[in-house]
Amino acid sequence: GAVVSQHPSWVICKSGTSVKIECRSLDFQATTMFWYRQFPKQSLMLMATSNEGSKATYEQGVEKDKFLINHASLTLSTLTVTSAHPEDSSFYICSARTPPGQHKNYGYTFGSGTRLTVV
Amino acid sequence: QKEVEQNSGPLSVPEGAIASLNCTYSDRGSQSFFWYRQYSGKSPELIMFIYSNGDKEDGRFTAQLNKASQYVSLLIRDSQPSDSATYLCAVTTSGSARQLTFGSGTQLTVLP
Numbered sequence: 001g002a003v004v005s006q007h008p009s010w011v012i013c014k015s016g017t018s019v020k021i022e023c024r025s026l027d028f029q030a031t032t033m034f035w036y037r038q039f040p041k042q043s044l045m046l047m048a049t050s051n052e053g054s055k056a057t058y059e060q061g062v063e064k065d066k067f068l069i070n071h072a073s074l075t076l077s078t079l080t081v082t083s084a085h086p087e088d089s090s091f092y093i094c095s096a097r098t099p100p101g102q103h104k105n106y107g108y109t110f111g112s113g114t115r116l117t118v119v
Numbered sequence: 120q121k122e123v124e125q126n127s128g129p130l131s132v133p134e135g136a137i138a139s140l141n142c143t144y145s146d147r148g149s150q151s152f153f154w155y156r157q158y159s160g161k162s163p164e165l166i167m168f169i170y171s172n173g174d175k176e177d178g179r180f181t182a183q184l185n186k187a188s189q190y191v192s193l194l195i196r197d198s199q200p201s202d203s204a205t206y207l208c209a210v211t212t213s214g215s216a217r218q219l220t221f222g223s224g225t226q227l228t229v230l231p
Binding site for chain 1: 151153160161162163165207211217218219220221222223224
């Protein structure tokens, strides 16, 4: 079945530094990747949608210069949190659109998530 | 206005009982509806997927969809303590992007 590998699973960084989160589709080509953020006891909020080879589409209220998304290949999408601050501490999850035939996930395969803590 | 609404709970049921989770959505163009289970600190795990009106059963889980009422539900029969988790309702947006929009989740606790 379709698998999306997300790394790192957790990261602690100092305020003002940048952190890169990677999501790789291991056995399929992910033309579309969704990036979500989840604060404690809240639901997943879509941050942006990225399509391979084109600029990401950001949701209202998400700063594109702060959350840099790169989807340069069909198997790799990255989210870089630039100049991180404590309020950016959250659980970040990627989700790839699964191609037809990967019925187990019915269209969406999630990464395992990255717990970011900014101190 | 939220696009996907769920009862936030928490919902507690005794072991062996039926747990009923409800969800309403606002986008009439939505075509696919998902129930995910999420354990604390983990990524969502797909439980059920439904796109036609009516019921869909998979083991102890039954999803029900009523597009006229813009309502989707999940029934869990013979609830087990391991079913204790947050259940997220998700709906695909109409349009080419087909993004998933999530509800706020219902926290379920199954008491032994």
